[in-house]
Amino acid sequence: MTTALILLSAIMAIVVGWLVRKTINTSPWVEQRTVEATGSDAALSLLPVQVGLWVFIAVATSLFALLVTAYHMRMVETDWTDLPLPSVLWLNTAVLVLASVAMQWTLVAARRGQADVVRMGLVSGGVFSFAFLAGQVWAWQQLKASGHYSALNPAYAFFVLLTAVHGIHLLGGLVVWARATVRAARGADFNKVRLSVELCTVYWHFLLVVWACLFAVLLYSHR
Amino acid sequence: MTYVTHDETEFVPPMEVDEPELYHPKTWIGKYVWSQDAKVIAVQYALTAMFVGLVALVLSGIMRLQLGWPHTFSFITPSTYLQYVTMHGMIMVIYLLTALFLGGFGNYLIPLMVGARDMVFPYVNMISYWVYLFAVLLLLASFFVPGGATGSGWTLYPPQAILDGTPGASWGIILMLVSLAFFIIGFTMGGLNYVVTVLQARTRGMTLMRLPLTVWGIFMATILALLAFPALFVSCIMMILDHTLGTSFFMPALVDKGQQLGYNGGSPILFQHLFWFFGHPEVYIVALPAFGIVSDLISINARKNIFGYRMMVWAILAIGGLSFIVWAHHMYVSGMNPYFGFFFATTTLIIAVPTALKVYNWVLTLWRGKIHFTVPMLFAIGFVFTFINGGLTGLFLGNVPVDIPLSGTMFVVAHFHMVMAVSPILVVFGAIYHWYPKITGRMLNDRMGKLHFWITFIGTYAIYYPMHYLGFMGVPRRYYALGDTLIIPQSAHALNEAITIAALVVAAVQIVFLYNLVWSYFNGEPSGPNPWRATTLEWQTPDTPPKHGNFGPTLPIVYRWAYDYSVPGAPDDFIPQNQPPGKKAGPGVSAAGLRPA
Numbered sequence: 001m002t003t004a005l006i007l008l009s010a011i012m013a014i015v016v017g018w019l020v021r022k023t024i025n026t027s028p029w030v031e032q033r034t035v036e037a038t039g040s041d042a043a044l045s046l047l048p049v050q051v052g053l054w055v056f057i058a059v060a061t062s063l064f065a066l067l068v069t070a071y072h073m074r075m076v077e078t079d080w081t082d083l084p085l086p087s088v089l090w091l092n093t094a095v096l097v098l099a100s101v102a103m104q105w106t107l108v109a110a111r112r113g114q115a116d117v118v119r120m121g122l123v124s125g126g127v128f129s130f131a132f133l134a135g136q137v138w139a140w141q142q143l144k145a146s147g148h149y150s151a152l153n154p155a156y157a158f159f160v161l162l163t164a165v166h167g168i169h170l171l172g173g174l175v176v177w178a179r180a181t182v183r184a185a186r187g188a189d190f191n192k193v194r195l196s197v198e199l200c201t202v203y204w205h206f207l208l209v210v211w212a213c214l215f216a217v218l219l220y221s222h223r
Numbered sequence: 224m225t226y227v228t229h230d231e232t233e234f235v236p237p238m239e240v241d242e243p244e245l246y247h248p249k250t251w252i253g254k255y256v257w258s259q260d261a262k263v264i265a266v267q268y269a270l271t272a273m274f275v276g277l278v279a280l281v282l283s284g285i286m287r288l289q290l291g292w293p294h295t296f297s298f299i300t301p302s303t304y305l306q307y308v309t310m311h312g313m314i315m316v317i318y319l320l321t322a323l324f325l326g327g328f329g330n331y332l333i334p335l336m337v338g339a340r341d342m343v344f345p346y347v348n349m350i351s352y353w354v355y356l357f358a359v360l361l362l363l364a365s366f367f368v369p370g371g372a373t374g375s376g377w378t379l380y381p382p383q384a385i386l387d388g389t390p391g392a393s394w395g396i397i398l399m400l401v402s403l404a405f406f407i408i409g410f411t412m413g414g415l416n417y418v419v420t421v422l423q424a425r426t427r428g429m430t431l432m433r434l435p436l437t438v439w440g441i442f443m444a445t446i447l448a449l450l451a452f453p454a455l456f457v458s459c460i461m462m463i464l465d466h467t468l469g470t471s472f473f474m475p476a477l478v479d480k481g482q483q484l485g486y487n488g489g490s491p492i493l494f495q496h497l498f499w500f501f502g503h504p505e506v507y508i509v510a511l512p513a514f515g516i517v518s519d520l521i522s523i524n525a526r527k528n529i530f531g532y533r534m535m536v537w538a539i540l541a542i543g544g545l546s547f548i549v550w551a552h553h554m555y556v557s558g559m560n561p562y563f564g565f566f567f568a569t570t571t572l573i574i575a576v577p578t579a580l581k582v583y584n585w586v587l588t589l590w591r592g593k594i595h596f597t598v599p600m601l602f603a604i605g606f607v608f609t610f611i612n613g614g615l616t617g618l619f620l621g622n623v624p625v626d627i628p629l630s631g632t633m634f635v636v637a638h639f640h641m642v643m644a645v646s647p648i649l650v651v652f653g654a655i656y657h658w659y660p661k662i663t664g665r666m667l668n669d670r671m672g673k674l675h676f677w678i679t680f681i682g683t684y685a686i687y688y689p690m691h692y693l694g695f696m697g698v699p700r701r702y703y704a705l706g707d708t709l710i711i712p713q714s715a716h717a718l719n720e721a722i723t724i725a726a727l728v729v730a731a732v733q734i735v736f737l738y739n740l741v742w743s744y745f746n747g748e749p750s751g752p753n754p755w756r757a758t759t760l761e762w763q764t765p766d767t768p769p770k771h772g773n774f775g776p777t778l779p780i781v782y783r784w785a786y787d788y789s790v791p792g793a794p795d796d797f798i799p800q801n802q803p804p805g806k807k808a809g810p811g812v813s814a815a816g817l818r819p820a
Binding site for chain 1: 343344411414415418419420422423424430431432433446449450451453454456457460461464468469470471472476485486487488489490493496497500528532533536537540541543544547548783784786
């Protein structure tokens with residue numbers, strides 16, 4: 001449970017630490033601050049939907065940390081055989097990096113107000129993401145072809161489970177991406193497009209970090 | 224403690240805040256069925272949770288009939304008994320308590336108490352309820368599939384949960400796991416709302432340290448749930464795969480009825496770790512909202528500010544943080560490394576410190592208060608008693624050498640029912656009596672309420688106190704019938720009969736409560752906006768019940784904390800949070816806190 005414990009402790013430390021810092025120097029029973037003075041304490045300087053995304057990222061972090069923990073705990077059992085990872089995963093990783101870079105490029109363009117660059121960036125980000133998903137499915141096929149396909153092989157089962165859960169998260173992101181892309185193509189309110197782009201970019205970077213961690217775990221955890 | 228007289232401050236105009244665009248439904252269905260109003264969603268959550276809770280209550284009654292008079296009821300077989308045990312536990316913990324505290328009270332109280340028009344993502348909030356309802360229906364459907372509901376115990380331990388021989392091992396367990404997965408998805412949608420609304424939608428002047436403790440409790444419980452439910456989600460998904468695709472995440476190599484099964488090498492202990500990594504925070508997911516609500520009920524009815532508000536907040540934070548590192552105290556009998564057990568025994572005893580601190584503060588709030596024994600207050604004080612009793616036996620069970628002999632006995636059943644069944648449900652009742660006037664505009668009947676309280680309170684002690692003794696005698700839990708066991712004397716059987724009678728009486732008196740809910744809705748005394756003379760914002764709304772949008776044309780401005788009761792020199796014994804300093808307005812202060820009554 002070490003992985004999950006460390007990550008969750010970090011999340012809890014951030015949450016509890018932030019809350020204690022916000023609350024330590026106040027004595028609400030003798031307070032007579034004017035309303036203006038409380039303004040800075042009112043909320044984070046983020047939109048609700050941005051905070052919502054960060055909360056969701058914390059939830060997803062917990063989910064992936066627990067999956068990795070389960071992977072490590074299952075690995076010590078006697079029937080474990082290491083899985084030869086298909087080399088296409090390296091290509092997939094590069095494609096996901098490109099997707100993230102494209103999103104970042106889109107974000108910069110959105111902040112500068114360049115609508116046509118935003119459209120191009122969104123489309124390329126989406127294309128790279130779909131290419132990544134196709135590559136992951138291809139990796140499954142390769143493993144299946146190499147004769148490692150057996151539900152009884154826990155390494156294979158974990159590989160499919162981890163990549164599938166990650167892929168589903170990416171698919172969820174692509175729903176938001178599709179809405180943003182349609183909006184951008186229609187030339188809708190640019191502020192809304194920019195917000196969607198900001199959300200997508202954060203989420204894509206997060207999913208890249210998650211994939212990098214999962215890939216590292218799959219590469220370097222051997223018995 | 225010194226109270227500072229508030230200076231006259233200048234008139235503060237309402238800040239021009241970006242008001243969220245509220246969705247205004249035009250049809251009856253849009254208003255009450257596919258509603259995006261947190262208050263309606265709260266009532267939907269609460270009614271669904273109470274309905275499914277009643278199912279679980281009936282199941283417990285049947286279980287008690289079997290334990291009281293074994294071999295008397297032909298419709299209770301060993302298999303159905305185990306199914307009832309399982310469904311009773313799972314429904315009560317997840318589908319009733321978690322859903323009611325967070326989906327019910329969270330939805331109703333968070334926006335009103337922090338001074339918001341609604342949750343920040345109303346549409347997601349609506350979906351959250353419908354996913355929850357779907358999960359409930361899936362769960363209830365499992366009674367009617369071939370083989371019936373799962374009988375694996377609420378902890379669903381593999382390998383037995385999915386092996387032939389356990390009731391519901393074919394369909395029941397799948398429906399249970401899928402239902403849990405949907406519950407978690409639905410909850411995550413709701414939970415995002417609760418957390419972000421508390422962080423981002425507080426009205427002007429509502430600093431974190433001016434939040435009522437109810438909101439603190441629900442807020443922290445939601446954070447715990449958001450981080451802990453993924454563990455249950457992961458274990459559900461992996462167990463479904465073990466069952467349907469034949470993977471071996473949890474399933475070890477097994478010989479079943481002389482047949483070698485296809486599984487190989489899986490780790491049942493891995494499941495236990497994942498389950499309890501969720502399961503222990505779950506205790507606090509249920510307890511923290513109860514702690515928060517009780518703090519407010521006690522303060523309001525003792526007409527005194529809560530003792531040690533800041534300590535109460537930090538205790539909630541500390542309990543939340545610590546609750547993630549105590550899970551393995553549920554697994555002392557799983558053959559773990561003794562050092563591991565020592566570590567978890569230590570953390571378990573440490574978490575008792577902030578919890579005890581809260582208990583002291585409740586008692587010290589009562590000390591020299593002007594106590595009004597209203598029905599909510601009776602339930603709140605009942606909670607403090609019960610929580611102390613349940614907590615003390617927790618100290619026993621938190622220690623490895625005491626836990627090991629007691630773990631399989633009725634002592635554990637008595638302990639966890641006291642601490643996480645009766646205690647929170649007393650708070651649920653107290654909270655319903657307290658906020659029903661805001662929800663409906665009418666008071667619940669006081670006589671029926673008191674009858675409900677006393678029979679429930681004394682009755683639950685009649686049920687669970689003797690159960691500790693059964694545990695000491697070694698009476699095992701989970702057993703369909705004790706049979707002629709030498710170590711179990713005749714008195715234990717007599718005690719079981721007495722417990723069953725008490726349980727049936729307690730179950731029956733809940734009918735009075737339900738009748739009261741319905742009767743008072745039509746015939747209750749009109750409550751007015753603030754019947755308890757409370758300070759928090761939900762009692763200062765212009766309409767009771769509050770309309771969609773909660774606060775009329777302008778949002779309230781908050782000038783003080785939630786506990787200004789019996790302030791020396793003040794004309795009333797309470798000062799609403801939205802009353803500007805220096806104003807001598809009485810209880811009729813208006814919603815915005817600006818217009819004189």
